[in-house]
Amino acid sequence: MRLFTNKAFTLSLVGLAATATVAMAASHSQKGLEDAVKARHAQMQMVGYHTGMLGAIAKGEAEFDAQIVSAAAANLAALATMERATLWIEGSEQGAVEGSRAKAEIWSDPDGFAAKFGDLEKAALAFEGAADAAAVGAAMGALGGSCKGCHETYRGPKN
Amino acid sequence: MRLFTNKAFTLSLVGLAATATVAMAASHSQKGLEDAVKARHAQMQMVGYHTGMLGAIAKGEAEFDAQIVSAAAANLAALATMERATLWIEGSEQGAVEGSRAKAEIWSDPDGFAAKFGDLEKAALAFEGAADAAAVGAAMGALGGSCKGCHETYRGPKN
Numbered sequence: 446m447r448l449f450t451n452k453a454f455t456l457s458l459v460g461l462a463a464t465a466t467v468a469m470a471a472s473h474s475q476k477g478l479e480d481a482v483k484a485r486h487a488q489m490q491m492v493g494y495h496t497g498m499l500g501a502i503a504k505g506e507a508e509f510d511a512q513i514v515s516a517a518a519a520n521l522a523a524l525a526t527m528e529r530a531t532l533w534i535e536g537s538e539q540g541a542v543e544g545s546r547a548k549a550e551i552w553s554d555p556d557g558f559a560a561k562f563g564d565l566e567k568a569a570l571a572f573e574g575a576a577d578a579a580a581v582g583a584a585m586g587a588l589g590g591s592c593k594g595c596h597e598t599y600r601g602p603k604n
Numbered sequence: 605m606r607l608f609t610n611k612a613f614t615l616s617l618v619g620l621a622a623t624a625t626v627a628m629a630a631s632h633s634q635k636g637l638e639d640a641v642k643a644r645h646a647q648m649q650m651v652g653y654h655t656g657m658l659g660a661i662a663k664g665e666a667e668f669d670a671q672i673v674s675a676a677a678a679n680l681a682a683l684a685t686m687e688r689a690t691l692w693i694e695g696s697e698q699g700a701v702e703g704s705r706a707k708a709e710i711w712s713d714p715d716g717f718a719a720k721f722g723d724l725e726k727a728a729l730a731f732e733g734a735a736d737a738a739a740v741g742a743a744m745g746a747l748g749g750s751c752k753g754c755h756e757t758y759r760g761p762k763n
Contacts, residue, residue: 480653480656481653483653484649484653487646487650487653488646488650490643491643491647494643494690495643495690498690507636513689513690515687516687516688516689516690517687517690519687520687520691523682523685523686527679527682528674528675528676528678528679529675530671530672530675531653531654531675531676532679
């Protein structure tokens with residue numbers, strides 16, 4: 446009987462937890478969650494755009510331009526330090542919202558996730574003051590590594 | 605003959621200016637200009653997303669949440685202060701690149717254009733510390749006005 450009681454108590458806790466999760470998700474409409482995913486994709490689009498711009502300079506496909514390098518670095522840092530509260534809304538993970546590739550670990554390990562954006566910011570700021578294409582090339586490794594480091598842990602497979 | 609000489613000189617200057625413009629545009633490939641337009645649209649998408657989020661709180665469609673309001677304000681300010689050198693590339697105006705609605709005035713009047721982003725930043729920062737939905741509502745006018753003020757002058761008609 447004691448086992449049964451414990452089991453009932455455990456089931457009751459699970460039920461409470463499930464209710465709490467539903468209530469939290471319900472505070473954002475499905476439309477709100479879809480919009481959050483689209484805004485994150487816009488953020489990532491801009492990260493990719495600026496990374497591509499720096500990569501083209503590193504590879505000699507685009508002319509070295511100190512102003513462009515500095516602007517790209519600043520914009521990447523601004524994108525990396527965007528407040529996550531409006532963008533990474535709980536309930537917008539892969540499976541729950543079409544197009545999302547966000548893994549549940551984003552919400553179960555917020556400090557680890559924040560650290561990845563810190564890596565991106567640090568990698569971006571390393572481009573500041575680059576004097577030539579070679580310096581841009583030298584900084585590309587850490588930038589690419591910061592993208593990869595986050596995607597490996599917090600991004601799910603292609604939809 | 606003097607008139608003719610002056611006219612020839614003027615035409616020659618026009619020719620030089622045209623050559624310079626072509627050379628400047630040529631430093632960015634058509635693909636590069638198209639990517640810049642897409643990145644600007646991503647920037648505007650994020651501005652619209654955060655504005656909509658604040659608007660929903662102002663209208664009582666979403667619950668007031670001080671953390672969300674503050675995060676939205678900070679992200680709008682970050683978007684407003686993005687470096688324009690990588691995004692508003694000369695040669696990517698409406699007509700020159702598919703999907704672009706950027707007017708030539710963006711490049712002929714860069715100070716005026718910069719001032720509009722300054723208006724957006726100021727309007728965004730006014731949301732910081734809003735204590736309730738009414739305070740959010742009170743700040744919406746200036747935010748909407750900053751969108752409208754820039755679009756009226758620097759955005760062309762729908763494509």
